[in-house]
Amino acid sequence: MVHSLQTVFHEIASVSNEQELRLAVTDTVGEYFGVQRWGIHLLDEPFPPEVDVQAVPGVCMESNPVGRFVVERHAPVHEQLVLPTGDWKHFCSRHDHEHVMSGPIVCDGRLVGTLNLAREHGTAAFNVNDLADMSALCLHVSAKLATLRAKPKTSLCPLASRLTPRELEIAELVARGLTNAEIGEKLWITHNSVKQALKRMFRKLDVSARAEMVAKLQDSLVSVIS
Template sequence: MSNSLHAVFHAIANVRNEQELKLALMDKIGEHFGVQHWGIYFLDEQPTAEIDVSGIPAVCLESNPVGRYVVERHAPAHEQLLLSPSDWKNFCSRHDHEHVMTGPIVCDGRLVGTLNLARDRGNPPFNGNDLADLSALCIHLSAKMATLRANSKVSNSLVPNPLTVRELEIAELVAQGLTNAEIGEKLWITQNSVKQALKRMFRKLKVSARAEMVAKLQDTQVS
């Protein structure tokens, strides 16, 4: 096993909360897998039976075979494991998603998120070694998530927070001045998904505007 993967494991072990995961892995994922794009996507809390396959941005189009494979089997996959290159292009024509690979993040027996990797056109496809490394990485991510969420349940019982981790991530990007389209691109979700999430967040916080939401969250943090 390469030293760079050990560095990823070490970074995961030292993460204190879900929001820190991306920052901790920012450079290490790209270095190890040779990808130009990657992201961690956390599902909103919902019953296992109601997981929205089309909403998981494992690749760039809805109802894709790679995403469905990961959801159904809780196992990593890349497009060439399931499709020929010509068939893959029927699902995705984006040059920045020439090759994709997705792995599951599992907690308490259910899928809570995915780790998504993409290579630009002109780069080699993912292979068996990449898939094995992603599988090992997802085991570490899943174990860490189980610990973080167990700790979060204790914390939330003391200081309830109306927003989910995903919604807090969106709120942070709103505070940075990003548009819905820009937020969707950063989080690997559709612009409509961002719009619907903001509607839920407004209802939870009893606000009617982005600036009002940001101000209310900042006041909560200060207090």
């Protein structure tokens, strides 16, 4: 249970790679901010073809005022700061994106991603305290990401090197015991996208079952499943 923002900061500080960083944030911010939808979009990790982009909050994209604000100013914002009340629905009609807030993830002086939160219809709009917390959170995520990217990358085992970063992320969640639906929810992709990704991963690793895949990758996933 997330009692304070310091708890989230501690989770971020304890990670050892980018996959763990993403998971640490997505496992904690939803409860802390009281949101129904949330996620991280890293700009240097483009969505693969199988991703259902409609599952990603509109604030991840640059074609709306909230996204443009973050891209241009590298500062967090919610929809009521840049749009008249109610105008956000002209850009996003989703019931579970009634209120949105987005913040920048920066590294080496450039925007490399966004952290995105959304509340559904009937919930309170984001306020000045939420915005201050988002600013602090983005600072911690950005600093940790810069530290991770400055470190020499640990070499993967030959089998793990066959997988893409997204496929490794899926493998880590499989190792944690998550179902396809739960994996899709965490990664903002559809249940079918997870299923198809696993089929590709099985072919690459020459396995036929989830347990066999995790066993083959255990050296690369040891930090997650230990």
